[in-house]
Amino acid sequence: MRNDHMFDMLEELAKIHRTVAKDQDAETVSVTVSRAYDADPEDVWSALTDPERLPRWFYPITGDLRQGGSYQLEGNAGGEIRRCEPPAILQVTFGGPESVVDVTLIENDGKTTVELRHTVPLAMAGSGAGALFVGPGWDGAMLGLGLYLRGEVVEDPLKMANSPEVVEFNRGSIEQWTQTVELSGTATSGQIAGGVAAASAQFTPEA
Numbered sequence: 784m785r786n787d788h789m790f791d792m793l794e795e796l797a798k799i800h801r802t803v804a805k806d807q808d809a810e811t812v813s814v815t816v817s818r819a820y821d822a823d824p825e826d827v828w829s830a831l832t833d834p835e836r837l838p839r840w841f842y843p844i845t846g847d848l849r850q851g852g853s854y855q856l857e858g859n860a861g862g863e864i865r866r867c868e869p870p871a872i873l874q875v876t877f878g879g880p881e882s883v884v885d886v887t888l889i890e891n892d893g894k895t896t897v898e899l900r901h902t903v904p905l906a907m908a909g910s911g912a913g914a915l916f917v918g919p920g921w922d923g924a925m926l927g928l929g930l931y932l933r934g935e936v937v938e939d940p941l942k943m944a945n946s947p948e949v950v951e952f953n954r955g956s957i958e959q960w961t962q963t964v965e966l967s968g969t970a971t972s973g974q975i976a977g978g979v980a981a982a983s984a985q986f987t988p989e990a
Contacts, residue, residue: 790930792948796955799925803914803960805905805969812908812969816921817898822932824888827895828870830932831886840931840940841924858941877901897928911969915978918963919956919986926952945988953986 802815820827830836834844846854848864854875855861862876865883873886882903889896901917908914926949927940937943961979964970970978 792952792955795926795952796959799922801918801959801963803911803964803967803969805911810905811902812905812911812913813900813902814914814918815898815900816925817896818925819894819896820929820932822895824870824890824895827888827897827932830928840927840937881907910974911964911967912974912978914964915957915960915982918960919953919982922956923949923953950987957982957986
């Protein structure tokens with residue numbers, strides 16, 4: 784597997800747009816990541832949903848993969864498939880009925896923007912700093928999808944996720960999410976510090 788110079792970390796981090804929002808009325812916190820890819824919506828949708836393609840950049844998946852069905856990512860979360868409208872809208876629960884992931888594909892000038900919004904109850908997230916628990920992981924997924932769509936061959940995505948290059952990417956991702964949460968005004972400095980500590984332990988484990 785070729786890891787050296789596989790990607791420019793700063794360039795890849797800059798391609799991802801991040802937001803954090805707290806809805807007081809709905810009592811939820813949502814984390815949104817979006818990125819444009821040089822591919823048509825049908826190809827991107829296939830990479831996101833085809834059980835033959837998904838393991839090449841994300842996780843192996845099993846289940847009844849249709850609207851109303853359920854899925855399980857190997858070694859990760861599972862849930863229900865609430866909406867499935869190819870090649871534009873996917874809504875699933877992720878690890879629990881109140882943890883909801885919405886994926887939207889938007890075509891523009893020959894590119895496809897993938898927008899992923901992960902919404903959880905405020906009681907679960909604690910504050911906007913909850914973004915630090917999931918944001919770096921979704922950044923990593925955006926990175927993996929980009930490498931896959933441009934033809935980078937990754938023999939083992941999970942092994943790559945623990946590579947020094949990706950750990951360094953995760954470190955930069957945590958910094959980006961810290962700034963995003965600070966700008967959003969959805970968490971105290973203490974809550975952010977706690978989120979950074981938890982994210983660092985999860986996404987940048989010491990070798």
